[in-house]
C-alpha cells in the first residue's frame with residue numbers, strides 16, 4: 493500500500509528536493525506551499541494522508557501554529573517538523589508540542605528516509621493497537637449486553653418459578669389464597685421504607701413468596717382444620733419452616749431465601765421457632781417478612797377465625813412491638829401507613 497506524505501514548505505527548492513527523494517522511495521507525495529493549502533487539503537482528504545512534513549518558519553501560519561491546530565483536529569496524524577540547521581531547542585519544543593519527530597535542514601537523504609520510515613511504522617503500529625482496542629471494547633460491550641439479557645431472562649424465570657411455588661402452597665391451604673402475594677407487597681414496601689438495597693429487596697420479595705413452602709409437607713386436614721389444633725397438630729405445623737428449608741436445599745437459586753423460609757416464625761424476644769433466635773440474630777429481611785406475614789394473617793379469614801379489622805390488627809402490632817415484632821419496623825409500618833396497601 494502506497495503511503496501518502498504531505499510536505500508543507502514555503503521554499504520551492506526544499507519542496508522539490510523532498511518530493512524527489514520521497515517519490516524515489518515509492519511514496520505518494522503532495523506538496524503544499526503554506527498552512528492554508530495544507531488545511532484545505534486535510535479538510536477533504538485527511539483520511540488518505542499518512543504523514544505530514546512541516547516547515548517551522550513560514551509566512552502565514554507558522555509550523556508551531558499549524559501543529560497546535562493539527563493536534564486538535566487530527567490527533568492521530570504523525571507530524572515531522574523541519575527546523576533550521578542544528579536548532580536543537582526548536583526541535584525539542586516541536587516534540588513537546590506534539591510533533592512525532594523533527595529533522596534539521598538541510599535534510600540528508602538517509603536521515604530523511606530512516607526518520608520517515610520510523611515514524612510511519614510507529615504510526616501503523618499505533619493504528620493497529622487502536623483498532624485492536626476498539627475491537628476489544630466492542631466485544632466487551634456486546635458481552636455486557638448479552639450478559640444483561642441473560643440475567644434479565646434468568647431473573648424473570650426465577651420470579652415465575654417463585655410465583656408458581658407460592659401458588660402451589662396456596663392451593664393446599666384454601667384459606668391462604670393470595671396470602672403470599674400480599675406478604676410480598678407489604679414486605680417489599682416495608683423493605684423500601686427502611687432503605688433496603690436492590691439485592692436485599694429481591695431476597696425479601698422471593699422470600700415472601702416462598703416463606704411457607706414447607707406447608708406442602710403438612711397434611712391438609714391439619715392446615716384446613718376449622719377448630720383449635722391439638723398440641724400434636726400444632727407441633728406438626730411448627731415443623732413447616734424446617735421442612736421448607738429441606739425442600740429448597742437442593743435448589744441453589746433458592747438459597748438466598750433460606751433464612752426467611754426457616755426463621756419467619758422467630759420472635760424478637762427469642763420465644764419463636766424453630767431456633768429461638770432473638771433480636772438482631774434474626775436478619776432484617778426475615779424480620780420484615782415476619783411482620784408482613786403476621787399482619788396479613790391477622791387481616792385475612794382463616795379456617796378457625798374471621799379476619800381482624802385493620803385497626804385491631806394495628807393495635808396487635810403495637811402490643812407485640814418489641815416482643816414478637818421489631819419495634820422499629822412496626823413504627824415504619826404504621827407511620828408510612830403500609831397497612832393501607
Ligand SMILES: [Fe+2]
Nearest residue numbers: 703704756757
Ligand atoms: Fe409460616
